[in-house]
Amino acid sequence: MEVDKNIFWIAGIVTLFLFGLIYFTSEVLNTSREAKLNTLRDEVINEIENMKAFTAISDLIGESQNCELLETQLNYFDKSIWDLGKKLDSYESVSKNIFDDPFYKTQKKRFNVNQIFYLSVHEKMKRSCNTSLPVTIIYFYGNSKECSDCDAQSFVLTDINKDIDEEISIFSLDVDLDVMAIAVLKEYHNVTNLPCTVIEGKTYCGIKDRKEILNLICTKTNLSVC
Numbered sequence: 533m534e535v536d537k538n539i540f541w542i543a544g545i546v547t548l549f550l551f552g553l554i555y556f557t558s559e560v561l562n563t564s565r566e567a568k569l570n571t572l573r574d575e576v577i578n579e580i581e582n583m584k585a586f587t588a589i590s591d592l593i594g595e596s597q598n599c600e601l602l603e604t605q606l607n608y609f610d611k612s613i614w615d616l617g618k619k620l621d622s623y624e625s626v627s628k629n630i631f632d633d634p635f636y637k638t639q640k641k642r643f644n645v646n647q648i649f650y651l652s653v654h655e656k657m658k659r660s661c662n663t664s665l666p667v668t669i670i671y672f673y674g675n676s677k678e679c680s681d682c683d684a685q686s687f688v689l690t691d692i693n694k695d696i697d698e699e700i701s702i703f704s705l706d707v708d709l710d711v712m713a714i715a716v717l718k719e720y721h722n723v724t725n726l727p728c729t730v731i732e733g734k735t736y737c738g739i740k741d742r743k744e745i746l747n748l749i750c751t752k753t754n755l756s757v758c
Contacts, residue, residue, distance in 0.1 A: 599661035606653050641711055647703045648713045654701060666701040667753055670730040672723050674708050681739040685727035688742050699755045 651670070658665050671689055673682040686704070693702055705714045707726065721730045728737040729745065732752040740748070750758035 599657065599663065602653060602657045602661060603663070606650070606657060640706065641709050644705055644709055644711055644714060647705065648717070651703050666699055667749055667755070668732055669700055669702045670717070670721065671702055671704045672707055672718060672726060672728040672730070673704065674706065674726045679726040682727045685729070685739050688740070688745060689729070692742060692745060696755055696757055700749070
């Protein structure tokens with residue numbers, strides 16, 4: 533039986549068309565991805581600069597800072613760090629080889645440093661002002677390849693935070709970053725292994741499940757989940 537040669541021509545044309553379509557789509561997606569990355573970079577840099585400016589103003593005012601200003605600063609950092617965290621998450625979702633990306637590493641360092649700024653204002657307000665503030669939780673974690681339980685502990689804390697977001701403030705610090713302030717806090721809180729969670733100044737190293745974390749929180753204060 534003789535095979536119609538036109539079939540091969542049609543099959544070849546269809547194949548070439550499909551390859552061309554795939555290539556074109558890939559190029560469009562790459563261009564779109566690069567544009568989104570550039571936009572996100574600009575947004576992250578802008579957020580960092582805004583936080584630096586606010587901190588500079590606070591330092592300029594110095595000791596004359598009152599509780600009202602501390603509260604303003606705290607609210608500013610709360611929103612700014614949240615927004616910056618979302619931008620970094622978005623950047624991570626569209627970036628290839630994210631952990632080798634110098635821009636991502638630099639901004640993650642800045643994100644952690646600004647969390648420490650936020651933490652310092654939070655604790656200063658607790659000491660200096662007659663006001664009720666959320667429970668302070670500092671979470672120390674490291675590279676998931678070297679800390680197999682860190683991702684699981686992060687999930688537990690994130691899950692708890694969804695339920696009582698208004699009652700706790702979680703500061704997640706990456707000990708693998710070359711940030712002196714994190715190293716100082718790690719030593720101060722006697723963090724001997726990872727993951728490690730500090731609740732209202734008390735250190736608990738090793739992975740803890742949801743029930744354990746809630747029990748530890750409830751020994752410090754009476755929250756809605758206690």
